[in-house]
Amino acid sequence: MGFIPASSRFAGAFLLGATALGVAACNSGTNAQPQIPLTVVNEVLFLTDQQNSALRFDNGAVYHKGGLRGLIVVRQNAGTYLAFDRTCPYQPQDTCARVRIEPFIRIFDSCCQSQFGFTGQPQGGPATLPLRRYSTALSGNTLTITN
Known part of the structure; x- marks a missing residue:
């Protein structure tokens, strides 16, 4: 395995953490109130x-x-x-x-x-x-x- 600069490792960890927070935020909002089922109007x-x-x-x-x-x-x-x-x-x-x-x-x-x-x-x-x-x-x- 090659050398990965510290700045790249930090950026990757930051991106992974931000993605996890974004997914958690989206999921918490969808469970707050159930959706009204779709129907043809x-x-x-x-x-x-x-x-x-x-x-x-x-x-x-x-x-x-x-x-x-x-x-x-x-x-x-x-x-x-x-x-x-x-x-x-x-x-x-x-x-x-x-x-x-x-x-x-x-x-x-x-x-x-x-x-x-x-x-x-x-x-x-x-x-x-x-x-x-x-x-x-x-x-x-x-x-x-x-x-």
Whole structure:
């Protein structure tokens, strides 16, 4: 075996240590809260339907089928709509981990007491991850929700 300069040995040890710390940091974050299982979402919502009348106002929200435990659709403004899975990200495997709308106030999970704003971000309770968000596309009075 040949001679390895001290500076190269130090650099190699530093790189190995940094890699181990990086892997440990990544692993600790993934186990903090289980992931919401993936599901195919391809839904169409007609804004003119009476059941969607809350979407005529900013921060209005409605329930819609789809996702893992249903969807919540929120109007930010006349041209921007957000769609979230109703599964709470805190403990998504719990059967009661299903968020509900408190009209014009917040989105709330009565199971774990997590609270979310109408942008899906956590605002209180144990959840630190946002609600799972799906893509929305508006064409006239038709809103398409996909992932």
